[in-house]
Amino acid sequence: MKAISLLLASCIYLYSSGLFSQEYVFGVKAGLNTNTIGDINSRGGSIAAGKPDETFSPKHNIGYQFGAYFMVQFKHVFLRPELNYVTLKNHYDFPNRTSKWSASKLEIPLLIGIDIIKPLSLYAGPSLNFFNDIALDGVQVTSFSDGGPDIERNTTSINFGVMVHYNRFHLDLRYELGTKATQEELLDINNSAFGVNLADLRSYTPKTLSLSLSVDIFRTDGTKISDLFKNDGNCGCPY
Template identity: 55%
Template structure:
């Protein structure tokens, strides 16, 4: 189902591309925070002596980097992107900190509108392809199933909303990604002697991401006849690039 939605989104983008008034591409990069679930330590920790103890994650800064293509139709634009995203958090366990890390390839297809001046808003679906997700100190034992650490779906779907502030060819992008699926609760087995907790439940959560990025247009054209760009690029000294005028 996710791949059908992705295919439909790509087709909707590709069909009107020759009617665009301008198009371009660029690069982007920045920082992010990622929401994950609490950990409930069964039987508490070495330091507390309580029956159970709850540890909430501490958000650390992750990063993302990628590229985008944009097609402009007056005030409306379509912008597909390809990004690499690395995110992390940690839990302050009694003995030492346990880091939580994950990475993914992110493919959002965004539709935006220029509100006024340098400000525009956008929304659109995103498709995530996750790599490994790990928590320090988790061991594979008879109490757990699968690989050590969270067993997340490798392919997920989210919805992106955001706002951009652009000056000439440089801009700032503030974005919120809303995960559409909640993870399942999992039983994890930590190395008690190292971290002070043993069997613990990783509570369900929706993988929401807040990010702040800087983007730069490497190329942009406002030629009325986009087809002539490719021939003009090699047959004359015309750049079709407003930043080199």
């Protein structure tokens, strides 16, 4: 919440200072991501007496995201709140079968950025995350475990990124880091199907790396998106 308060204070300062003319932009975006989650420690003794524990590290799969943004440009500084739908995917290579981990969330990043040199910008800011579906193949509800993974449904994270602009298009490479680590959790997994029984999902701090393409649909600079297809030099370019 401190990060959000600081961002709001920065917005108020930029608006009230009157140092910059303002331009407003609305656009849409879509892209791909990779996600980092925790190791799973299989309790070997839950399968056979004397069997040693075994640790399985998650493998990355490609998730996707799409959404919309509203941007206020103050010459070389911009504010950019977004609303995105995000899917996250990983898997574990268990002895008998691959177990897929998946999650989806609605996120609201609140970003502030600065144009370094044309066409490059840097930005940072907090994000509010509202998780929906979270699942790991093979997890059972038993007397040992109530299912899972049971991560918090409402979380916050911090975003850092770099953006390259071309006409109305923006290519965005972003790193997202959770502000709080998850708690270690006991899972009961279907042993006959996956070769793992009782297992500990280790504590981890969520991390996501994403690459997105954005396009400005509406701008208050008097240009239209159709101007991109003209050959008269009026391309509607912000840069």
